[in-house]
Amino acid sequence: MSHVMLLLAHPRPDSFCHAIADRIRSVLTTSGHDVRFHDLYAESFDPIVSAEEAYTTGESVEAYLAREADTVVGRHRMELQDARGLVVVHPNWWGKPPAILSGWMDRVVVPGVAYRLSDATGVPESLVAVERMLVVNTSDTTAEREAAVFGDPLEAIWGRCLAPYLGDPSFVRQVLRPVTDATAAQRAAWLEDTADRARSLFCR
């Protein structure tokens, strides 16, 4: 059965990222999507790739999945293999996702589960078929400074590094900024904008 995975990574349960994820979840659920919501902090997701995991090569997808099927990471892998949509909500920390979500990428989107390399050029063949992908980031850096000074590595990480390995979905990214001193009215407007983008991407 196809579904949309929704990943949230923020340490504070009352964060604006939580409000964003709740809103997207509501929009998608209302329009009939089966949403698999994961607050990685609430799940105490373990982001550390073990030495044993790092040695894994050449194993069949089936054997690989079976071996860790009953673990949290095993369930995430199986969910990703069946997902038709992916939504990710997190703050921009040093141009990358928080460690808990970095580790989700390291442990869940692994060879033999999410993709295999089809030839010596390293071009991936996806084992998953995510068709639509929405990334929402919060930041305290202006768009001008992000582009001129930092180079917005998060855009490359999600859109150029990861998405092609997930089936090359339609990719939309929204950055809300600056959030720290934003008024309640500004936050409400952002939530509306996020809801519109989620509808436009997933409910067309």
Added chain:
Amino acid sequence: MSHVMLLLAHPRPDSFCHAIADRIRSVLTTSGHDVRFHDLYAESFDPIVSAEEAYTTGESVEAYLAREADTVVGRHRMELQDARGLVVVHPNWWGKPPAILSGWMDRVVVPGVAYRLSDATGVPESLVAVERMLVVNTSDTTAEREAAVFGDPLEAIWGRCLAPYLGDPSFVRQVLRPVTDATAAQRAAWLEDTADRARSLFCR
């Protein structure tokens, strides 16, 4: 007392990253540097920013450091405040560091410890004075594919996002690739090259 922090993040104790870090450590120690070496996996560094940490704002540097001084992360923060050099060795995973090192950035390089924002523009004023910084990455992507397809977000994360918050050190990054099928001779040549770069940056 000034020193060089050397961070290593790879799950396999026999990894090529370990060999690289050992070589750099040897070069720097031989030339009289006080090297503080941290194999983050061996230390079981906890990369997860807690909710309590995420709420911290406005506290003085002294109070902040004192509160967590006796923890692993507290010791890393104090070491960073006194470091004149930083070396980081890790594989490229999805265009970002492995989660354990992502979390080192999230937890150690924090406001009030490593920097403070000097005004409303968000331009940082460093509380540390790292003068020289070396990043060595392993990868299985060719330089051409990295530039054309992925956009090399790691270069931006370390060189453009983080370095300016550490005192804007002289920054050198070396990427060794592709490592998976590299011969012993190739690896030996890479280690020599890395040693040369470490000497040239830190021992001039």
